[in-house]
Amino acid sequence: MAGGAASGGSANSDTYATARIWLLLPAWAVLGIFVLTPVLMMLVYSFLTKEFRGGVIWEFSTAAYDQFFFNRGLFGDAPATLEWTYIGIFWRSIWQAGAATLLALIIGFPTAYYIATRPENTRSVWVFLITIPYWVNLLIRTVSMKFMLRDNGPLNDFLLGIGAIDSPIHIINTNFAVQLGLFYSYLPFMVLPIYASVERYNFALSEAAADLYASKWVTLRYILLPAVKPGVIAGCILVFVPSLGSFLAPDLLGGAKNFMIGSLIEEQFKGNAGNWPFGAAASMILLSMVLILLLIFARQQAKSDKGTR
């Protein structure tokens, strides 16, 4: 800054560049400390040898990945065959998270649309109401969900009371209970981005479509949906990704049979019984899966945006 005025353009752009670096520094620091470092730590840990009481021995090993994908018999000397246990858990996690996301979309989209079409001064009240349950800790909400869904819980009592069912329906400890739990945990992440994009939607477009002989359904499908697609995609990602790695809902609502990848990872770091490198490896596999899914998605998105149809 010293010779500012005299040294002219290049010095100016220099100070500009310096200022830029300083201004960007906090953002880079946050990303480095809170995103990059933990991921790198996980990566390193996944290639270390396990200590039996938890923790690691600083010795390179691919045992964790090997354990995830291959079965070498009880004593580790049989020929390697593909290990389906963990891949199965993975697959179930994707399926559960996908179902929960679909559920959240089916319920969340009309909700978001409804809020966005209320008079402007009442919308914030609706958004506020949507977020209220989320002031309560997720664990407590999931436990209360468990009580709600029990065979002799309020839901069954209610359904029996109005005569909709003859005997209690068994919901708890099923896949559906997990999906419901995940759906409930992350619903606002679906509602809010869709709400934001529907609120920005120009409703004159719907009128124009109706004016041009389009039915309500055609208007929704071919005019509204393409316009709010970014919000829908954001909502789906925001529900799907945390659902995939979730462990509270599957643990509390799914019982022992409905294990998900999040629970598997959690197990590895709990108490003294865990296997840190294995947990880290499973996390890395989960992370890569999510990244690959998102990349495929983004690429397809770019392709369909480029095409004229």
Next chain:
Amino acid sequence: MSHAPRIAVDVRKAVKRYGDFTALQQISLSIYDNEFFTLLGPSGCGKTTLLRMIAGFEEVSAGEIMLFGDSIADLPPHKRPVNTVFQNYALFPHMTITQNVAFGVRMRGKSDAEAQKRAGEMLELVQLSQFANRKPSQLSGGQQQRVALARALAPQPKVLLLDEPLSALDLKLRQAMRFELKQIQRETGITFIFVTHDQEEALTMSDRIAVMSAGKLQQLGAAKEIYERPNNVFVADFIGETNLLDVTVDNVTNGQATCVLGGGHRLGSSAADGITAGDKVHLSVRPERLILSETAQDAASLQGIVRDNVYVGTDIQTLVDLADGPRMMVRTSNSDRGNKRIFDAGTPVFVTMEAGAARLLAD
């Protein structure tokens, strides 16, 4: 016209209420087939509400609207054979221009090929063929406006509704589009119902104009009729410029009224029925029908002093303060400078009214 023209849209005592607020109070008007009809009025007068009621976007609170003799009350917008050019065009942003224009044709059950062909024809009509594969955001405002027009015309509606379609364009483009719209209307023979707050737009394009204010129909007629024979103070004031003078009728003889205005000046005017001596009414006279002179032209010339001259391009506006009376505006065309004089501020002058220029209006 020997036979009665066919009525395209018949609005019968239509009322629109929003809660306690009445936006339209019993409007009745008939719009003829092949007509360029304009709903003109200031914002909030109910003209857009009426248009939206015809399109089906607003329900009719009372009364009814007939389309070629059939009630359309029960038809939702997508079943009404009318199309709209929206104020901000409302083009579908994710579709190409061709897809936009073809949309309505497709929705009417035509094949894809037919819709494409029709879209091509429409784009030719509005001279946008070379932009067929662009997205709306890649077009200028004027081009988007034409796309909106092409899209609304493509399904061959019986009636085209235009909601202030030119208001977002700049002046030059707006003027060019006026002629183009009028021409397209003549070529297609479709009934146009055009909503605007711009009186010049209304005067230049319309076969007939409905002037609206405060949810009421003020006057309905051809451009010349509305300009030269306004029904009331609102119409006289809203359409063009006018001198509105508060006068008292002194006497009426043979349909000619003599009126007294502030300062004791006297002016003659033809009197409408029902005006009698002693009435307090308004006298409207257009500024271009007043002539300035150094000496009194006749007994009805009014004496005053020039206050100011304003140059407005085609004309010069001269403000004249009548002795002890109101201020009047006189417009002298710059092309008429050979015959008419301009006087400097402070000069005493006489203001003379052309014969038949004055009109007496009740409130």
